[in-house]
Amino acid sequence: MFFVHFAIWQVLETGFETTFIKYYLFLTLLFTMVITILSIIKKIYPTYIGFAFMGLVMFKLMIMFLIMKKLNLSEVPHYKIHFIIPYLISLALETLYSVKLIQTTDTEVQEKDEKNQ
Template identity: 80%
Template sequence: MKIKSNTLYIVLYFLMFFVHFGIWQWLKIGFEPTFIKYYLFLTLLFVTVVTILSIIKNIFPTYIGFAFMGLVMFKLMIMFLVMNKLHLSEVPNYKVHFIIPYLISLLLETLYAVKMIQNEYANKENLDPNTEDKKGV
């Protein structure tokens, strides 16, 4: 049984959440409502990026990279706007606890986008009728 890449990246994201929450509880930092609100917001952004990339792949498959770059800029802008509303700076060592999950989710989104671009490129190579003629010459 092969796991779809969507499922794999979502499972890895939630595995990151549970590991981070376990470390958070072990260190007895407190501020659990802030932690949960942050992860709800980060999860919403992660799922939005993955969903929009999947839609772009079906509609405009050659523009996946451009869509990804735009979504990353949008996500960064939204994070700066929401950081103050979530009161992240009140948490001790908030930079470590909130930047690392953001970067890991960005890494997962990047790997997902790269995989989609590679699959699109491979599909384009297999469907191009002129590739056989060029290889045979």
């Protein structure tokens, strides 16, 4: 997605390429952080994955708005579109990963319950 966005930006010759590179790098860093923390929480507290996901999404959104101001993303034309589309795609991937973790945790708990009976 980064390459498509960057290619379109190059064709339009509007500038701000370094801003988008920094934005995508930070978004990738946050995405990796969320996935890693969710994986750790699954091992330590498997029943609280959903709560951790909601908290991490709020934390990520807060950090994204702080970084958006620091990167001066508001100077970019149509910056809201350029901000929200990559964010929503990463959020969708995080949501799918969280759902997968919750489903595998539920099946593991059911198997343990069946063995204990």
